Amino acid sequence: MRYYRDTWADIDLDALQYNIKSLEKHHQKALIAIIKANAYGHGDDMIAKKALASGAKILAVSSLDEALSLRYKHIKGPILVLGxxxxxxxxxxIAEKISVTVTSYAWAKAILKEDLTGLVAHLKIDTGMNRMGLKTLEEVLEVLHDFDQAGVITEGLYTHFASSDDPKEIQTQAQYELFEAMFHKINRSFKWIHCSNSDAAIHFDTPLCNAVRIGLALFGYSSFEFDLKPVMTLKTKLVNVKTIQAGETVSYGATYTAPHTEIIATIPIGYADGWNRKHQGDVCYIGDSACEFIGRICMDQCMIRLDQLYPEGTEVELLGKKASIYPMSKHLETIPYEILTQLSDRIPKVYLEKCKPINTINPRLIKKED
Ligand SMILES: Cc1ncc(COP(=O)(O)O)c(C=O)c1O
Incomplete structure (x- = not known):
């Protein structure tokens, strides 16, 4: 598959495997690979395949649609829906062998109307996030009893930490203790017990658990220092290079005025690609040279200031090792999760192994079969 606009994301599958191995050495638990939101913008099926091949025991997504997207792309491994x-x-x-989360007591009661034979479920305990899950022991025991009668296989017990990026771990510790107490009172074994997301898997110990749910760190990022490699490098090429004179303005609204003669370039990425208007004033890189985004980001294009004349066709790194996601998140007043998941499917992905492209996916050019 090809693409015809020179803006693309290189997805380094070896870096994904490296991150999985690096994390595994540290947490020594089974990996539930969180690949919701199109694998944090990295492409669900290619990431699913590599994660399973690298040892992930379960893939987790946010909705039935995301789970079915994987099944339709012939991903056969265990899938858990978190939402x-x-x-x-x-x-x-049940038909697609997709495991579900018990998200509330009312939900657990509501599904009893259906034939649940063969359904696999993970029971979520709400220990303080107040988003999803059961809160009381009575509810949990009743649901487990109902499910046993109905032929449901309740193979997992889990909770989700609200502040795992806090190095002081006060809320995380409190949530873990609640979860542990609940587990002991339930007095039953589960195939999978899991609490930790990426930051907790790196920074917080959960001896009760035999699995971790890792998302962001798979792709190379964590709030804590850890040996990880960014999986995605977002790139583009200069498509228009020119010199402007002092006093000339750039882009919509003329928010940037050249203070002196400058060389600027246009690159083909804009807010319709998920390249937020707040990137104005931030930088991308040509080699080691930082180039500032000047003027407003347009829908499909934006302008950068160059430190010297580069020919049209010169490659630019928008996000990766040089254009690091952390300073970018600060500039955009957001978090790495939002930057990655906002990148639109207008950006084709080139999957690399051993530095060689093994597949290119351009969702906008998939031909209809019927
Ligand atoms: C329930 C649950 N578990 C795990 C994760 C993975 O979190 P992270 O990407 O921080 O590893 C998420 C992501 O939001 C989540 O909602």
Missing amino acids: HVSPSDIHVA
Whole structure:
């Protein structure tokens, strides 16, 4: 598959494997690879395949649609949906062998109307995030009893930390203790017990658990110092290079005025690609040279200031080792998660192994078969 606009994301599958191995050495638990939101913008099926080949035991996504997207792309491994599944759609999960999360007591009661034979479930305990899960022991025991009667296989017990990026771990510790106490009171074994996301898997010990749910760190990022490699490098090429004179303005609204003669270039990425208007004033890189985004980011293009004349066709790194996501997040007043997941499917992905392209996916050029 090809692409015809020179803006693309290189996805280094060896870096993904490196991160999985590096994390595994540290947490020594089974990996539940969190690949929701199109694998944090990296492409769900290619990341799923590599994660499973690198040892992930379960893939987790946010919705039945995301799970089915993987099944339709022939991903056969175990898949867990972390978010809400409509009770009336539970037969789809059963038919496609997709595990579900018990997101509330009312939900657990509602699905009892369906034939649940063969359904695999993970029970979520709400220990303080107040987003999803059961809160009381009575609810948990009743649901487990109902599920046993209905032929549901309740193979997992989990919770989710609200402040795992806090190095002081006060809330994380409190949530873990609640979870541990609940587990002991339930007095039953589960195939999978899991609490930690990336930051917790790196920074916080959960001896009760035999699995971790890792998302962001798979792709090379964590709030804590850790040996990880960025998986995605977002690149583009200069498509228009020119000199402007002092006093000339750049882009919509004329928010940038050249203070003196400058060389500037246009690159083909804009807010329709998920390249937020707040990038104005931030930098991208040509080799080691930082180039500032000047003037407003347009829908499909934006302008950068060059330190010297480069020919049209010169490669620019927008996000990667040089154009690091952390200073970028600060500039955009956001978090790496948002930057990665906002990148639109207008950006083709080139998957690399041993530095060689093995597949290119350009979602906008997939031909309809019927
Ligand atoms: C329930 C749950 N577990 C794990 C994760 C993975 O988190 P992270 O990307 O920080 O590893 C998420 C992501 O939001 C989540 O919602």
